[in-house]
Amino acid sequence: MGRVDQEIERVLEQKAENLSLWQEFQIHILNKKIFAGKFQKEGWSGEIAFYVFYCWDCGEITYDYPHGFIHKQYLICGKCEARIDFVPYWAPLAMLWELIRFKLGV
Numbered sequence: 001m002g003r004v005d006q007e008i009e010r011v012l013e014q015k016a017e018n019l020s021l022w023q024e025f026q027i028h029i030l031n032k033k034i035f036a037g038k039f040q041k042e043g044w045s046g047e048i049a050f051y052v053f054y055c056w057d058c059g060e061i062t063y064d065y066p067h068g069f070i071h072k073q074y075l076i077c078g079k080c081e082a083r084i085d086f087v088p089y090w091a092p093l094a095m096l097w098e099l100i101r102f103k104l105g106v
């Protein structure tokens with residue numbers, strides 16, 4: 001892991017450890033994922049949004065960026081590697097838009 005990646009890990013680690021009471025509430029009670037900022041890891045072509053979240057499998061607060069296609073996105077727990085579904089609420093709209101574009105041939 002390079003220097004840039006280490007710096008990103010450090011920032012995210014700090015965010016996960018210093019949650020406000022409101023963020024703790026959102027993560028634990030509402031099962032929300034907290035947006036932690038956009039970062040570009042070494043070798044990536046652009047920035048990707050990272051999220052801090054609670055893993056129900058191991059009971060730890062961890063962070064990750066979304067993997068997979070938009071309609072079946074997931075996060076991976078950094079502690080136990082459990083997969084956690086993370087399909088954005090606008091995923092059906094994005095898919096509908098793709099369908100319209102396909103039908104219109106644009």
Ligand SMILES: [Zn+2]
Pocket residue numbers: 055056057058059060077078079080081082
């Ligand atoms: Zn876990």
